[in-house]
Amino acid sequence: MANLDPIDRKLLAELQNEGRVTNVELAHRVGLTAPPCLRRVRALEEEGVIRGYHADLDASQLGFAITVFAMVSLKSQAETALREFEEHMAQLPEVRECHMLNGEIDFILKIVSRDLQSFQEFLTSKLTPAPNVASVKTSLTIRTAKHEPGVPLG
Secondary structure, X not given: OOOOOHHHHHXXXXXXXXXXXXXXXXXXXXXXXXXXXXXXXXXXXXXXXXXXXXXOOOOHHHOOOEEEEXXXXXOOOOHHHHHHHHHHHHOOOOEEEXXXXXXXXXXXXXXXXXXXXXXXXXXXXXXXXXXXXXXXEEEEOOOOOOOOOXXXXX
């Protein structure tokens, strides 16, 4: 875990809320001048605390009308089988998140699709026949009440 002081935390909170803020504006918001602000941000990037910057896209505006969560159970939980499944999921652009769980379900996936027919095609042609898959249970998202990427910093 990174050793962060209060200014680093403020920097991270500001960048998490608005990744396109200029360095000058960011420095002003956290009470620094621009050069030390930039040095701190670069250090946080080099340490891997900041992994990247992304635009928050509206999936429905881009034709991805549905989001599905899939609970996947595998036939084997051997490390090679787990890695093979994870590598396969990494190659599927529809799979936006893949989390290994403990308990009854091995993985939960967040999947986007254009419509139910496209999702059904994805399910039967790419997910169910994936390496080591024993079963898949899916739940279609009806509405999203909260979508807040990142972590609570303040």
